[in-house]
Amino acid sequence: MASTLADRLSRLVKTMRGQARITETNVQEMLREVRMALLEADVALPVVRDFVARVKDKALGAEVVGSLTPGQALVGIVHKELAATMGELDEKGQLKAGASDINLHTQPPAVILMAGLQGAGKTTTTAKLAKHLIEKRKKKVLTVSGDVYRPAAIEQLKTVTAQAGAEWFPSTPDQKPRDIALAALDHARRHYFDVLLVDTAGRLAIDEALMAEIRELHATLKPVETLFVVDAMQGQDAINTAKAFKEALPLTGVVLTKLDGDSRGGAALSVRAITGVPIKFAGVSEKIDGLEAFNAERHAGRVLGMGDIVALVEEVTKGVDLESAKAMADKIKSGDAFTLDDFLLQLQQMKKMGGLSSLMDKLPTQIAAKAGANEMERAERDMRRMTGIIHSMTKLERRKPEIIKATRKKRIANGAGVQVQDVNRLLNQFEQMRDMMKKMKGGGLFKMMKKMGGMKGLPGM
Template identity: 45%
Template structure:
């Protein structure tokens, strides 16, 4: 995942400060040395690192900080503030035209995910802002580019304007906007051609499309996995086209985070959206303050709450809360709740948004197989209605029948029932404290259901490792 290496290095540097009652200038210098190395390792632009370290150092060695009762916490706050500022300060959205349609020109190199991002953003604006988007296929050079956009349009039920690959992109873009006006579409995405590298022909064509369409926004799509090079690409495109914003893709990949931390400082232009997955709804507005908080391992509760509000069925959550209060929570509800959580994205990513969870040793190694839910469902669906509603009747012979019927080992059936019983017990205890269904799910740290699930995964791994160690010891004794 993005930023993991950077998060670990920064946390290690700051943990030393947290433990100190009094902080000296020497302590600050030592911490800043670690911060500098962490940022350079994350492939952040050297000049950006130099300026960042200088700003933090100047603020951190002030007498009002060093003489504070909690100087360590103050310095961490300064690092957090400066990281937020480095990435733009606040969220910057799309500037919609007062006279529709709003024209958004998508530019970028080949392979950055420009066409897919156009589809994701069109879907995002339709869902979040209730817009009526249209996409225009103006990339006539890349094989199957038009086809790809049309397929995306069909999947999302969003119209795509195309004139084939024998018409100039400028004419396609102009006619596409005209068509959008006629159909009452209020946002138009122009998918332009890319190249493997920046060249004069590409830039000349993009400049012509810009002059002909007068776009409200020019979004540069860059691959976050290219690190500092993404910032260099952004700089070149900005000099030629005066872009209005950047969309970072593949932020969920094995990226060190250098692009996100360098682009604003190098170009002066904001990151407006980030793509974090292959699904067509896997795109989010970029919040510098939330990203800074996540980089420093302090969680991201606002994004987590938004995800919950967006993906968790409120009526179902209320029904679930009522069942928990009445202690009638059964296996059907257990699977239902798992489905609700899965809608929000990979469990290991959700857990890391909970403040404090990032400090748990071994959490970065947790990987929850999405097939686990499907396996659990298979087990539950192999039970009779009476067994699902009252798991207490699940005798060993019944469990063996369920294992056979679901095609899963008996140990998995036993584990599922054990997890269900633990969850039910924990929820029953929490409900006595008058907590809502959402609180049961997002309790603090390891007390929340998500935290509990993380610990189950860790204990499972620890159990496997213990067994391996025991086997090795037995072999040694035999020798």
């Protein structure tokens, strides 16, 4: 949905350039584009109709503010309504600022019930949520699996819980889900856990046995949160599943998984509208820390190709080793030589941030488009190759690159499985970086910035 809607709207903004006012004609033109993009994205028809009606109501007759063109003004209205459709509203019907978070206002342990179909990613999401609660909310977390139909699910939860740094309560396929849940709750109380996450059984399709079982679990545990986990790639199927779970359980929030692999994104709009509960989290990667608190305003920006600069800053801050960065800054100030070890450190920092492609996803469409997928892949390959080359060097060679002559270059190339010219290319880029560092030490930062155009592709910059 993101690219389709962004492309359609950007074309419309160009065609409407020069018009001084929002009119019935240009609104209809835009709404046609929006409607087509949403339907292509598998958004439920009732949701599309409601959304389009709200945009039309807000847009008609609106004056163009300041220097905005009608096209830009209409994009602003669509952005606002997208956020309102996906986000949580207050008593006045206004979008609440920020992301919806987990409600833990109860006597510990706070029980969180995870519901959804098999294959939606419930087990992995349970562990990701555990990690989020440990790191962001500083809670002591226990997980338990009530999926007695898939023994592999119990073992999977044990494995991913360990990766998340939480504790796991054992269960076996011969137990009843209700007994497992009560035993886990008793253990959580006696060992002073703040949160108990209960992973439930899923099915390949909705059936009455599944719903009866999860209703019984809900009545037994009285959870403070009942989260509906749904695969963002499901499209129309996600809508039918959402209806069934909403009728069976008093849901408090939605977790959208596989949002990173979703080229359409209609589930985010449909599921929120049908369940009537906020989207609380989004799975943005397969990694154990690949769960983001869902911020409707920021996600609407991504959908419209505006990028998500806040998420980009968070990603960079999370991935950067601040102590190493400070040590590097001190080194530059003192004039100490910049070595290949420092160069390697920069490459490793970039990898920690999820690589170039992960960062490009959060940039506005116009900027990301200029880079292109092929260039990103090539840059990622170059970074991996450079890392391998540096790892093939001795400690002395990394510290004193000037000693690397023909025979050493050949040995390094063989060790890294590359050509000698690849080693030469790395050394040239390193020299450029070292020259830059010297200029920073001498205060020639402004001059250096002007010359940056000649250093395209330099990693870490």
